[in-house]
Amino acid sequence: MLRSHNIQDVEVDFFLSFLDHAIKGEAKYRDLVAPIILDVAQLAKGEKEIYQLDRVGLNVKVILLNTASDILKEVTETNLDTYLEALNSVINSSRQTVFA
Numbered sequence: 001m002l003r004s005h006n007i008q009d010v011e012v013d014f015f016l017s018f019l020d021h022a023i024k025g026e027a028k029y030r031d032l033v034a035p036i037i038l039d040v041a042q043l044a045k046g047e048k049e050i051y052q053l054d055r056v057g058l059n060v061k062v063i064l065l066n067t068a069s070d071i072l073k074e075v076t077e078t079n080l081d082t083y084l085e086a087l088n089s090v091i092n093s094s095r096q097t098v099f100a
Contacts, residue, residue, distance in 0.1 A: 008059045015060045016091060023084045034080055037072070037087065040064045044072035067094040 015036070021029035035054070040061040042048040053061055064072065068090040075083050 008063075011057065011059045012063060012091070012095070015057065016088065019084060019088050019091075023088060030081070030084075033084075034077075036060055037064065037075060037080060037083075038077055041072040041075040044069045063091065063094075067091055 015033065018029045018032050022033050036057040039048070039054055043050060043053060043061070044065060064087070068087050071083055071086050071090060
């Protein structure tokens with residue numbers, strides 16, 4: 001089955017690629033994904049409102065919130081690394097479900 005490719009798909013693809021590198025321990029990629037994840041984690045916990053989010057990666061943040069809000073409620077800066085793989089798995093699973 002073919003699916004259309006839009007800017008949101010591209011952003012998510014880049015994010016997942018960076019997340020995969022972060023999972024493998026590459027610090028420069030962790031530094032790129034951490035602010036996005038931590039920002040949306042604050043939203044999931046009710047510490048921020050959607051209008052307070054940094055606009056960088058907003059499409060990815062909305063997808064993260066919709067697919068992994070339960071996980072994000074547990075994420076903090078100190079335990080972020082332990083949740084990277086779970087976030088990657090949930091996002092990939094949701095994309096396969098939507099596009100299967």
